[in-house]
Amino acid sequence: MEWRKWYLDVILVPLALVMMLCYHIYLSFMVRTHPFSTVLGINSRGRRIWISSMIKENQKMNILTVQTLRNVVMGATLMATTCILLCAGLAAVISSTYSIKKPLNDAVYGAHGDIAIAIKYLTILTIFIFSFFSHSLSIRFLNQVAMLVNIPNLYPNPSGDLFLTSEYVCELFDKGFFLSTVGNRLFYAGFSLMLWIFGPILVFLSVLMMVLVLYHVDFVSLGNNKEKQRIVDCPRASDPPNGGGDA
Template structure:
């Protein structure tokens, strides 16, 4: 391996991955400390309120609860199936006797030898495998929530007897399922960006940089938007009413 062929891959690709990782660490910190400044924090409070309202009005809302959870499970299933298909395609390329690097030798910046191609495809394959893993775990939790949310009298004297189940437990399971689904989606986005690595590390760096900017605009509430401010206020009121 010559350094003049690998220096772009060694510098730009890890830098892009660190950029994505640092953004999500910052996002996680903001969700924990200032939840109402992020859409993830606002939606999390809203989901807890929704679970409690579905349990309280179980006789009237049971069909709505199951259909809503089914739609979320279908979305996670679609993403998991897509990851499996991409993994199968990448595995087929890796096991193929055809050398795909031949038509790309003159068009790719950075390393493009046999070892480089193997590293690229194995990295992308690993990302999609982990994305499938998190989506499958999310489906498991959401299926359990679909059962528990329809248990009658869930919060009636939960401390009596040997069986204790509260709406808070169901909310925690629901949040875990949504969290795993979100992690799977973000890994899928990262794997999609890394697929451009086949054509060189420069495209990966710029794609991740653009994706971080797009995700920032989608994940955070803008301070100068009156509608977003009103939604934050309404969510805070609903959360305080739920806690009281």
């Protein structure tokens, strides 16, 4: 009898999570091997070009640099604040003496006992906590970039004796955006899992729809080959005037 209540949760929810995990493993593989076929790869290259240009033209572009970084930090701060507020709300629901499962007993497919409700809320709470953690680390790296990008004589570095180089700042900038992306994807997964309160079928359908939408968002269509080629051929600001691109 217990298995008849749990089998939908045991099958559909792990299947949905594995489907999302496999998609992001495939996306990570494509970003590493074919970066200019993905939006993430193109944006990463564009950020490196931008930060190198801002360092090179520091005297002219310092206000623009600080304002742009401030906007990025504000976006990450908003997401971190939203995550921690959701965590606080879920913690309040978990600790409440009111049994939230009572009005859902006849409307939810799958398990809806006390243990099932506890597992659902704890899983959702864990996802949002990790999302908050990722956004917090992103803010840390972006704040470091905001300070280092305005250091005088950071670029160029002909003697090679400086440990603060434009490449180091680019790496910090990329890490900040990577952690922000991870936090956003965990946030999306958390919202899908919130539908688990109303049954595992909605979780599976929501994740399936989300993967299809993310695929169209994350990958560049084949019709944009000329645009991709222009980005590939665009040299970085740190490259020599007559030299090639990346090694």
